[in-house]
Amino acid sequence: MADRASALRLDRRGFLRTVGVAGTAVAAGGATAACSSGLQGSDGGDGDGGGDTIRIGYVSPSTGPLAAFGEADDFVIGSIQEHFSQNPIQVGGQSYAVEVLKRDSQSDSNRAADVAADLIQNNGIHLMLVSSTPDTSNPVSDQCEAQGMPCIATVTPWQPWFFGRGGQEGSKFQWTFNFFWGLEDVEAVYADMWDEVPTNKKAGALWPNDPDGLAWGDPTTGFAPAQAQRGYSIVDPGNYPNGTQDFSAQITQFKNEGAEILLGVPIPPDFTTFWRQAAQQGYQPKLATVAKALLFPSSVEALGPLGVNLGTEVWWSPSHPFTSSLTGQTAAQLAEAYTAATQKQWTQPIGFAHALFEVAAKAFGSVQAIDDKAGLASAISTMKLDTVVGSLDWTSGPVPNVAKTPVVGGQWRTGTDFAFDLTIVSNKQAPNIPVAGEVQPLGAPVAR
Template identity: 55%
Template sequence: MSINRRHFVQATAAGAAAISWPVLAQSRSIKLGFVSPQTGPLAPFGEADRWVIAGITEAFKGGLDVGSGRRLNVQVVVKDSQSNPNRAGEVANDLILKDRVDLMLVSSTPETTNPVSDACELNEVPCISTVAPWQPWFFGRKGDPAKGFNWTYHFFWGLEDVIAVFTNLWNSVPTNKKVGGLFPNDGDGNAWGDPKLGFPPVLSKMGYTLTDPGRYQNLTQTFASHIAAFKRDNTEIITGVVIPPDMKTFLTQARQQALRPKVISVGKALLFPGAVEALGELGDGLSTEVWWTPSHPYKSSINGLSARQVADRYEADTKKQWTQPIGFSHALFEVAVDVLKRTQDPSKRESLRAALAATNVNTLVGPVKFGGQGPFKNVSKTPLVGGQWVKGRSTPYELVVVNNETAKDIPVGGQLKLMS
């Protein structure tokens, strides 16, 4: 990991020392497996992972005191899903069967979280996942609301939250309430466009008319049929859940074919500064859901750093603009550390699972509590607000929170403006 870790490591190590208990006998090592998309079309989700893990690994150098009265050596074994669900399942099995990890961490989209979680459920390995709406994570894995899962736990927001955020954005500006849907044929797209659980029934109840031309394949070369349908129905709002390459293809072709929506609120593709910057002038005014920013009023349970301090250190170390997954990648390890500190016997997976199920910890992304802060015992929901990309002063674009009706403790920095 050729990363400048000085600022983050110093703060993390100091925080880790501050929360340690009295040092007892050094015990066996415990292994954490970590899977995320670090290459491929979903790579922007994993862009900050190596930086976060570098700091966490440094903090673990002296070991971690756990509830059993022992100090554990902690190793983090990192695997790249390569943005491929089959690959995600393969590396999860490698981590379980070859590396023999004690606790699995996984992040970023159902294509990553679901196959890894399934492997853990099958092999009875405790697993913490994030950065995928809870519906495709739970129902996409055929979860039974009456039973839940035994070994896999998830924290993030749900479709009901992103629908609320997007409609709050749209209600704040004048439109004809006609919406065009961009829903790919993947875990997220099928969940967002689901006629019973996704956007369609809720938008209908709220007086919006949705045009859904059907599913398309990721990395498609043309959106001609979608654009034609949106123009035919005079849609003034475009929404969906799109990977970054497809967002650029759609926006370019929409411009060429004279589709001029007033609002474009899209998940996934518009989360990252690099992806929006790559759009050039097409990126100005695009809106998206916001899970984490430097202005979020939360602190790390590991080192006490605020969201602003973590973002500043990331930018100082990497010379890159902060990105939303930083907060959740860090929070994954916060939950893991909290679980380990409360586990009575880390050598037993059942003991780790019991501690995981009882999690109630305040993290960099807000509170995470299983069995009381979500629709099911395995799910804890985190706050979500709405943001818009505007021309930046020190960077090409800045993500500004423009609507916080769903989470009033997160400050706004402006109001939604119509696309120029």
């Protein structure tokens, strides 16, 4: 277990420097810390807020290579604040307005830590919400843990969030919580998809040198041991730096070792680079299941015809049979509202961004005062809540302060209203989520 924690741990010295000089960092960058979306509370003011307003910090990547994760945040926050304006949160018998202070991590861990420190120290927030990959969720969670601020994270697999922050079996964090699936879940989903296409059972792996890549590629606790039990072997060229422009070495090794499956967790621009170079160099696996980079319509559209039948995990979609505990919207209605408001295709983080506020509202409704931080943390630690992303239960593990959500498998197919549709093709791990097609090999005739 020590090896796992060591492999996943972020730069702790860098984090401690951030905590130690948080005031200086914010003083130097406070003006740029404000979000320019025009949402209430995003003006970077002093944030005393008065005693009749619940102030919630929200950090996610709106710019940089992970910006697709935060694409729907303005819509979700705007909708949530409209809901709360009509339905104030009740705390201790009193109604409270809600103000959301959104900050952009810029897809940078140091920036994420800085804006989190600013929100905690200078903006008077009562609760922190954070979303989208360990690059943002981990440093924000670390700031909150160090400064006694309740924090709810999501869209970050629990292993890199827990072990990547130094968590160990038998221990727990005091202030920070997460809800999402784990590597064991996506390993099973991918293997279920692989089983549907005849291959030599060799999977070439694209593991970046970041918290996700280190977790997924860990030789002891990552994909390799789990997939070996299903009869698959991993061709692992080693971790590469984000922003790599030449993947010839990886492509050559995949070709030489006959990797008929492609696997990985690259950032979107890196996969675009890799996949175009793979086509140019004559590498076409029979199946590709790629996390992170293939979650979003924009990433697949950038590939044109090369995007057909690329596979990924699906953690939220309009066909998920869940309903918001706040607004009563089904997953389908929430996706439809996003498209109607933005003219854009639904994207997976919509549901999880919305669910963050479901959890926040439930937590505040469980305490007697909005500044009862210990009470908020206690409420989250024992919470069971049905949300638009499924049933959350923080009492069931797999480790303290983590609630798991379901995940299924999908492939991108030629679309109708949009260029591509993400079609659910494998639901063995969550049979209550319906499939809409079958797994198809790459290069097969397009089937919806």
